[in-house]
Amino acid sequence: MKIFNSRQAVHNYLNELRASGNSIGFVPTMGALHAGHLSLIKLARQKSDVIVCSIFVNPTQFNDKKDLENYPRPVEDDIRKLEEVKCDVLFIPGVAEMYNSTEKWNIELGNLDKILEGKIRPGHYQGVTQIVKKLFDTINPHYAFFGQKDYQQFMVISYMVKKLRVKIKLVLCPIIRESDGLAMSSRNIYLSPPDRKNALALYKALSKVVELYKTKTIAQIIKEVNSFLKSAPGIELEYFEIFNAKSFEAVTSKRSASLIALVAAKVGSIRIIDNMILK
Numbered sequence: 001m002k003i004f005n006s007r008q009a010v011h012n013y014l015n016e017l018r019a020s021g022n023s024i025g026f027v028p029t030m031g032a033l034h035a036g037h038l039s040l041i042k043l044a045r046q047k048s049d050v051i052v053c054s055i056f057v058n059p060t061q062f063n064d065k066k067d068l069e070n071y072p073r074p075v076e077d078d079i080r081k082l083e084e085v086k087c088d089v090l091f092i093p094g095v096a097e098m099y100n101s102t103e104k105w106n107i108e109l110g111n112l113d114k115i116l117e118g119k120i121r122p123g124h125y126q127g128v129t130q131i132v133k134k135l136f137d138t139i140n141p142h143y144a145f146f147g148q149k150d151y152q153q154f155m156v157i158s159y160m161v162k163k164l165r166v167k168i169k170l171v172l173c174p175i176i177r178e179s180d181g182l183a184m185s186s187r188n189i190y191l192s193p194p195d196r197k198n199a200l201a202l203y204k205a206l207s208k209v210v211e212l213y214k215t216k217t218i219a220q221i222i223k224e225v226n227s228f229l230k231s232a233p234g235i236e237l238e239y240f241e242i243f244n245a246k247s248f249e250a251v252t253s254k255r256s257a258s259l260i261a262l263v264a265a266k267v268g269s270i271r272i273i274d275n276m277i278l279k
């Protein structure tokens with residue numbers, strides 16, 4: 001695997017590969033890699049000749065300074081994991097390589113950065129789009145792979161790509177879970193053993209939605225699952241919603257063509273999110 005810290009160097013290297021007919025697949029991450037990230041790399045392999053992963057803990061998307069400071073950075077382990085799945089290129093820049101102190105970013109994102117994650121983490125999606133645009137410009141891939149676990153992020157990036165007419169095909173990849181159902185996440189390592197058990201309530205709630213969906217109305221499902229989550233031990237519920245998965249607006253009936261249930265909660269001091277596509 002080739003490792004680059006410089007934007008210009010990785011850009012030039014990939015441009016040459018692109019010019020000689022290779023397709024480029026890109027997997028942006030913040031590191032602390034787990035099987036969820038590695039599944040993205042494997043899917044990228046199926047679609048592209050050259051796989052590029054980036055690791056960058058992007059300061060502008062953290063609304064909570066402590067969260068940024070505590071974010072895990074096991075770089076040696078990450079490199080080993082990427083070698084194992086035969087990633088071709090790792091781009092791992094420092095903060096000064098990606099940002100200068102004077103730049104500004106403000107992109108209109110419709111309602112997407114005002115609801116759910118956007119509401120709870122003010123500025124988060126401005127930071128995400130700011131860095132993803134820079135990474136896209138640097139890597140210039142044919143495909144970019146994102147996890148369904150961050151479904152709203154996928155919607156936001158899709159919105160930006162359309163708006164700025166970026167010619168990259170975005171691929172949404174399934175959520176990889178632990179054997180008991182908890183969605184894998186880099187922050188899971190910070191869950192204490194009792195919190196790790198309590199965190200399972202999110203997956204249980206989403207499984208309950210799938211079950212209830214067979215016989216109940218949307219209003220009934222929302223009521224029952226909300227009360228399940230509110231009484232789950234050790235969970236501080238932030239939101240539980242059923243949305244149209246395309247328009248990303250709340251639904252009141254099952255008639256929408258596509259539906260997704262989304263949940264976020266604090267478990268101890270750790271925020272976790274999860275979702276399930278219903279149809």
Ligand SMILES: Nc1ncnc2c1ncn2[C@@H]1O[C@H](COP(=O)(O)OP(=O)(O)OP(=O)(O)O)[C@@H](O)[C@H]1O
Nearest residue numbers: 029030031036146147149150175176184185186187
């Ligand atoms: N369990 C998972 N299954 C599939 N993809 C995932 C999973 N977790 C994260 N991803 C995807 O990996 C990419 C990089 O995510 P990131 O580095 O933020 O990891 P994370 O585990 O989501 O960390 P965090 O704890 O910050 O939420 C994103 O596209 C994200 O959606």
Ligand SMILES: CC(C)(CO)[C@@H](O)C(=O)[O-]
Nearest residue numbers: 028029030058128131150
């Ligand atoms: C897309 C991303 C790498 C941008 O920093 C990050 O938000 C993530 O890991 O999901």
Ligand code: BAL
Nearest residue numbers: 030061062124150153
């Ligand atoms: N996976 C989304 C990145 C974040 O939580 O900041």
